[in-house]
């Protein structure tokens with residue numbers, strides 16, 4: 001979604017901010033803007049442009065100097081994408097400039113009140129309300145002006161504010177939209193995403209909801225919107241700046257698919273305990289006695305993370321014999337769920353910032369539930385809000401479409417299931433069996449990715465399909481769900497996933513030569529049942545692409561995936577279908593890393 005980047009120090013700020021905006025491009029946006037100032041030449045200079053960051057760059061004049069500045073990429077919510085609606089928004093007296101991520105729910109009411117007081121609005125955005133509120137505050141200090149303004153708005157925000165009369169500082173605030181400070185040597189950075197910071201500093205402070213900060217070149221301080229000082233110790237982020245480069249691949253999606261063997265190696269590293277045939281999960285904050293008292297597990301996530309949660313729930317049921325299920329966090333939080341003290345809730349999120357997941361976690365915590373996080377971004381809001389959890393260590397995922405994080409999240413769930421299983425009734429023998437299976441994963445992923453040329457040819461054959469059906473049974477079903485999401489979001493081909501067991505109850509009516517079916521057919525106890533489904537499709541002249549452990553007679557083509565333990569097979573079976581989605585999108589000339597209408601992290605409702 002929208003992106004914020006800001007800097008205060010001694011360097012020429014405009015090129016630095018434009019570079020930061022480029023690093024946030026992957027989040028999706030439709031316009032961009034920048035405002036700069038400096039203590040030597042006070043006054044705010046602003047440029048905005050509809051379109052890409054390069055369009056903004058082209059508009060920035062040669063004499064656009066400053067040492068303090070804020071910039072933004074906007075994803076239109078209130079008002080169409082345009083130069084005027086792009087951020088920053090400036091007050092009529094040209095003194096206050098604001099960039100904002102999030103949505104102000106009471107913007108309409110506030111706008112009407114301000115207009116009745118004679119304020120003229122230039123844009124259609126909700127953000128402009130904030131600009132006027134700050135500019136009209138009679139408080140002396142910029143911090144107090146901002147504090148007064150944010151206290152009358154309802155909704156979500158991550159904001160950065162510049163004031164022409166206070167060119168020595170940037171004031172920022174967070175409520176529901178990420179704000180991260182980057183701590184440098186006599187220079188400070190701010191961004192909505194650490195991707196914009198890691199080329200400059202690895203020392204990070206993540207603001208909490210309800211927190212504000214003042215950044216000066218050589219100092220920062222944090223405090224609440226009530227004005228109480230808070231303590232903020234910088235943490236070091238592990239991610240390297242190079243992780244954000246394309247590394248010779250044509251897209252981040254391709255790069256991230258190919259990083260999966262290494263990524264899985266990372267999520268396993270240092271966690272396996274051969275002595276007791278279990279795993280150590282240091283951050284879980286759940287002792288063996290507590291683990292034994294869990295009566296249910298409920299996993300919450302959105303999109304791909306929800307699908308990883310579905311696989312996780314099956315693993316937990318199978319290995320730990322605890323009833324478990326997954327539900328979209330976006331649904332869960334709106335149905336006034338019964339919160340049970342004996343249930344372990346698990347929030348899954350790559351970004352750790354997805355608003356629906358965060359809101360579900362906050363609701364659960366408010367009701368006294370124990371919540372774990374399975375998260376990729378260290379120090380993200382969900383990771384901090386949870387009582388404990390597992391980092392999936394996939395490294396930064398830049399492509400909007402999630403691939404390596406999905407795989408690593410499923411492996412993290414396998415670790416959790418093994419850990420819970422071994423505190424309960426899973427035998428040493430089965431523990432060993434699962435550990436051996438986990439150790440095989442990186443090599444097996446490499447083996448799967450070697451089939452890329454063959455998958456590419458298949459993708460080219462299927463690229464003209466108008467719709468595709470994905471089927472799987474029990475362990476194969478979440479794999480089918482995720483593969484269908486991958487195809488639709490990156491290629492825009494309609495795709496639908498169904499349990500293979502449900503074919504006769506409706507979707508069989510769709511089968512005809514023009515509707516290809518992708519079938520997940522693991523060599524497990526349901527193999528014959530899955531084969532029967534293939535027969536039914538073939539009898540109706542449906543085309544079938546199977547993903548299986550051995551060639552499937554009824555399928556037109558089979559992609560062979562190496563066999564692991566039954567419980568771990570779902571981790572691998574979706575990987576060739578990531579390649580299928582990628583190559584289909586490529587054949588169709590899609591914008592693979594930034595599919596239309598989608599954003600990497602959805603920090604608004």
Ligand code: M6R
Nearest residue numbers: 303304305349350351354401402
């Ligand atoms: O950052 P999260 O894992 O919480 O994001 C959840 C979904 O928005 C995300 O998985 C989305 O479905 C992706 N586009 C999947 O490729």
